[in-house]
Amino acid sequence: MKSSDASRLTLILLFTPFALWIILLIILPQIGIGWLSLREKIGPREYTFGFGNYLDFFHEPIYWNTLLRTAWISVLVTVLALFIGFPVAWYIARIARRRSRAALFLMCLIPLWVSDLVRAFGWILLLRETGLVSGALQWIGFTSGPVELLYNDITVVIGMVYTVVLFMIVPLVSTLDGMDNALLEAGYNLGGSRFTVFRRIVVPYAMPGIVAGCIITFMLAAGSYLTPILLGGKNSMWFTEQIYDQYVTRSNWESGATFGVLLLVFTSAVVWLGLRLTGQSLASTVAKE
């Protein structure tokens, strides 16, 4: 066998699982959902094709309001995760010693060993009416009766920031890690204040990491289901909840598929807008290295 044949065989063998995964688990289901979303039910086992499902979505304010609300809370979660994650990433990448860096990274990863569900229940234990925080507030005399801290937007945002912040920290650490200290010193030496150095040197340098982290956290937040439902309650008005409702509660697969397509298109549009505004591309951020 010629060596070029061997290398081609290797390539095919390596590529096949990836291709199967992409085609069977991503492309085919998406085509299926797209097809389903265009199918309208006019009678039992009677269907026609058109954009009726999409028109329904736009005619019902509760649907698109939920989508907008989901998007805006996800943006808020992303921004908060960035503000919380940046100092943490800065500490891990630039201030911590080489040896403690691995330990710090590990500490960030530990929450991931526990499932989303268990983590959400952890928050519930803390924040419910009979939970730890409520009890502590009563004990110090801050409130006279038990307080319910669950089932509001603030709790949902806190819970979601907690679940996604790691995905902000990791790309930030990897970009900040590569920055030469001399760049910062040159920034000061040439007369820059702390703020100038941060704005003109650190942020532009870290921009690929910032954008990558923001894309990942935004997508995770907008597509999350457990945290908003468990911490926000039945009325959390989260778009994934609407999709679940359509599929499971109402058995309206066509409508559920439409919502699925709309969520994908809408979040992609937000990411695209973010990339355009920051002048980055997918290749320079998420696909880096």
Add this chain to the structure above:
Amino acid sequence: MHDLECVNLTRVFGRHTAVNDVSFTVPRGSFFSILGPSGCGKTTLMRMIAGFETPDKGDIRIKGASVLQVPPNRRSVKMVFQHLALFPMMNIGENIAYGLKCRGESRSEIARKVADVLARIGLPGVAEKQVSQLSGGQKQRIAIARCMVLDPDVLLLDEPLGALDLKLREQMKIELKLLQHQFSTTFLYITHDQSEALVMSDNVAVMNAGRFEQIGTPKELYNAPRTGFVAGFVGDTNRWAGKVIAISGQSTRVALEAGPEITATAGTAGLTPGSRAEVFIRPETLSLSPVAGANQFTGSVDSLLFNGANSRILLRSGERLIEIAQGVMDATTAVARGDQVSAWVRPAHALVFPAQMAG
């Protein structure tokens, strides 16, 4: 008038004294180099002047005023970093304009100054280029321009030629000197490369283990070193251990280990008969033709090392290998491998220093 004055500067890291009681002054507009092996504390010294390190003792004065309380971004000392540290997220023009913007100068003023400095360093019209589009030597000049556009009192250069290849380095040495003349700013240059220091500097300080061994013009350091370290570190030299036998004025009789007794010149006071000493003889001071009153070494030619104008004859004399400079090495060279020859050196060219404890 001195642009830069350091007084008894000391910096200690844990138990290691990086800079130990260093004092020097740099006259206005001169090119001052600090030459030393790596780890001698020269980078720490420079970082203290730039304000990135705080001295434990001593004072730094720029134009007569102490700057110890001045933060690094307010000192009129600009620095060219070892790897230049040009900002990759800005183009060349923005890199140069950065400091001016920090100072809050007007847009038109900035544009004029950037164009002006680019013309002065001989790179007009590169303002729109990206850093990665320039060659090593061009980046070098941009890094200097970025500092010079701010009119600093002192420009610090931290081994900026280290990353360049040999040919370019030779070229940049001359260019740096010309730039310094052109801007007539005080340059403080740090290097471990003696030829950079000797070629460019008005004054050189040789630094070793946190201290200044000697400050002088390149010629003084080369021809009249005051310590054994300077004699050994600056320039090539033959270095032999021996013992002092007798001293009369400058003239010193030294018995070399496993070698003849020679007459040499004391490089420093403090030699006593019977003390251990080292003799330093530069290759170019050894002559293959007889010199009256000179020390004579006899041996056989071990090998001829060709290196253009810096070629060497290696003469084996007993256990000792003597390096002799040979400016022209071609068919006219009188000696060949295996020849028995003698080499002569004047007592004035053989310097004696007390033996160093280590090294």
